[in-house]
Amino acid sequence: MLKGKTALVTGSTSGIGLGIAKALAAQGADIVLNGFGDVEGPKAEVAALGVRVDYHGADMSKPGEIEEMVRYAQSQFGGVDILVNNAGIQHVARIEQFPVERWDAILAINLSSVFRATRAALPVMQAKNWGRIINVASVHGLVGSAEKSAYVAAKHGVVGLTKVTALENATSGVTCNAICPGWVLTPLVQKQVDAKAAALGISNEEATKRLLGEKEPSMQFTTPQELGALAVFLCSSAADNIRGAAWNMDGGWLAQ
Ligand code: NAD
Secondary structure, rough: OOOOEEEEEOOOHHHHHHHHHHHHHHHOEEEOOOOOOOOOOHHHOOOHOOOOOOEOOOOOOOHHHHHHHHHHHHHHHHOOOOOOOOOOOOEEEEEEEEHHHHHHHHHHHHHHHHHHHHHHHOOOOOOOOOEEEEEEEHHOOOOOOOOOHHHHHHHHHHHHHHHHHHOOOOOEEEEEEEEOOOEEOOHHOOOOHHHHHHHHHHHHHHHHHHHHHHHHHOOOOEHHHHHHHHHHHOOOOHHOOOOOOOHHHHHHHHHH
16 A cells, blocks of 8 residues: 555654554555664564665754754655654653753654654655655643643644644645554553552552553553554545544543
């Protein structure tokens, strides 16, 4: 379905980004990976799906590097047809104790990078009259949780930016939508499980149960594979007229 298209997925060396990159690759899209940590493992996982894969190590907190990454992908692949803005970090603390430097980093990586990458990628999509921008927001783009001020502010910003991007391109073949996952067991959430276990002196298993129980009626994590399938759907022609949606996949979190 996506043969001949190129997808740039930010923060795709791990977790949800890697899951989405693999799902798009399974549909034939060439992939540009980005993110920190091990690169060769994720590259091999994507290459095994029979597509061309490349990597750019841009730091999403550095505007110049984001623009350079998009330019690199455009020059190597003839354009970025699918941009998945996924890179993100978390910090959990009450506002009065929240380190200012963490606030700045979360806003830069989780929100401003989405604007920068979108701004750089849009002109080529518009020229081709086809493009998909998928912003990985969160249920926290739609509701709040205590101790997550920067994250919730950034993700609400992403949902707003998604709507504006969709509206500005509404008469074209370029769509923009947000995916809003509930809990997904990635390194980002494992840290929160570990912190809960340590703070309450309980086992990891019990901490996992409590974490899910507080928010997610299904008592199940959403998986990167399920989110990948949703991203594939948003890239399909059936989704041509889905514009500016914030689609939650959250085990019922937002139904409450
Ligand atoms: P993760 O920690 O597994 O992956 C994050 C990715 O972003 C990694 O590849 C990491 O290297 C990359 N990254 C971090 N800082 C970066 C930077 N400065 N520059 C470039 N890359 C950077 O986390 P995840 O859970 O897969 O999160 C992916 C996205 O999904 C994030 O935007 C997160 O907010 C969102 N999300 C996660 C959950 C969840 O429950 N895990 C729920 C809702 C939304």
